[in-house]
Amino acid sequence: MTAGSSLFSPASLGPLRLRNRSIRSAAFEGMSPDGKPSQSLFDFHRQLAEGGVGMTTVAYASVMENGRSFAHQLWMRPEIVADLRRLTDEVHAAGAAVSIQL
DSSP: OOTTGGGGSOEEETTEEESSSOEEOOOOOOOOGGGSOOHHHHHHHHHHHHTTOSEEEEOOOBSSGGGOOSTTOOBOOGGGHHHHHHHHHHHHHTTOEEEEOO
16 A cells, blocks of 8 residues: 555445545535525535545535525525435435534
8 A cells, every 4th residue: 555545445434434534524516596506516515525525524514594694505404405415315325424613
């Protein structure tokens, strides 16, 4: 094994198995108008997965509407569960895992 080669080897986080150790950290995307995931957000995270990242992180999700600190920040609520499922399904189909920063 050469220096740095472990980055591209599979890894586990508890029961979650990642295809590699490359994890895209949370960085505000600004792609959630009205607090809902947009097509741009879906495309962004799917493209990261297609590019080979092991896991991508959706950033700045507020658990309450008045907890949002930025325009176009994701707001967690029952009405967006189907959209979040779609985002998750697209990332998984491209071979990566997905997490969310609350």
